[in-house]
Amino acid sequence: MxxxxxxxxxxxxxxxxxxxxxxxxxxxxxxxxxxxxxxxxxxxxxxxxxxxxxxxxxxxxxxxxxxxxxxxAGADPLAAIYAGPKAHLRALHEQLSAEIDKLGPHEKAPKKSYISLRRKKQFAMLGPATKEQLELGLNAKELPAAARLKSLPAGGMCQYSVRLSSAAEIDAELLGWVRTAFDAAG
CATH class of the missing domain: 1.10.10 (Arc Repressor Mutant, subunit A)
Known part of the structure; x- marks a missing residue:
């Protein structure tokens, strides 16, 4: 190629x-x-x-x-993503990102409106969904059904998404879903 x-x-x-x-x-x-x-x-x-x-x-x-x-050049990608009315969500993003970092080495690829998290392939996307909620997209084949876990249509970049409004939602269940996606990515 x-x-x-x-x-x-x-x-x-x-x-x-x-x-x-x-x-x-x-x-x-x-x-x-x-x-x-x-x-x-x-x-x-x-x-x-x-x-x-x-x-x-x-x-x-x-x-x-x-x-x-x-x-x-040299700009902080999170500053652009979490500008204006979404600025308060940056702290939640950083908390969740720190927990994901504990899983092991991976790449963080900034995009225009989110951060792509990759190993051999993308396992998650993290960025603001609204002015009040952070969205975590997960690239995993099958996750157990849960009220806050939204299944997405086939063919997209992620099969599931979760919206978060507070640090209390970064719990063992959420991190288990992230671990499944992380492990599947390589």
């Missing part, structure tokens, strides 16, 4: 060779154009530099990612 990052790097080198401009110069061209939308930037690059659709689109997307990177 081809490495997408290597393919993009090769594509970018080819674009730089064809246009005679470095990626930084292309970013400055986009910024100087004053165009905000990717489609507008893509069209401008196609018109001014004779780039094809795919090359122009790649440059516009990479330029946008680079422009946004300094604002998010």
């Amino acid at each position: 081809a490495d997408p990052q290597a393919a993009t790097a090769t594509q970018l080198r080819n674009i730089e060779a064809r246009t005679g401009q470095s990626f930084e110069a292309l970013c400055r061209l986009i910024q100087a154009s004053g165009l905000a939308k990717i489609g507008e930037q893509r069209s401008m690059l196609m018109q001014r530099l004779g780039l094809g659709y795919g090359d122009a689109n790649t440059v516009a997307l990479l330029a946008k990612a680079q422009a946004e990177a300094p604002a998010t």
Whole structure:
């Protein structure tokens, strides 16, 4: 299987060779154009530099990612997820996360609105469900029926979810469900 990052790097080198401009110069061209939308930037690059659709689109997307990177580099992913009216849920998230950390090594992959917890595969998702509740999604084949354990439709990223409003809900039953998902993930 081809490495997408290597393919993009090769594509970018080819674009730089064809246009005679470095990626930084292309970013400055986009910024100087004053165009905000990717489609507008893509069209401008196609018109001014004779780039094809795919090359122009790649440059516009990479330029946008680079422009946004300094604002998010080193940023605390939980700060973005638990901003505004959801801020009070962060403490509950951290308490549950600390309990899950005791199960063993795993990766925490921040997403836009939740944290994915992975071993060989994802075993749980943790993030705000509402302004008042935290949601824990569990990727486990079969868990025993319980009033607070919601079974989700097949084909989703998780088979079950639990909503929590307080630290008192982080109990042995909940941690048992997490242990089952954790063990199944690898």
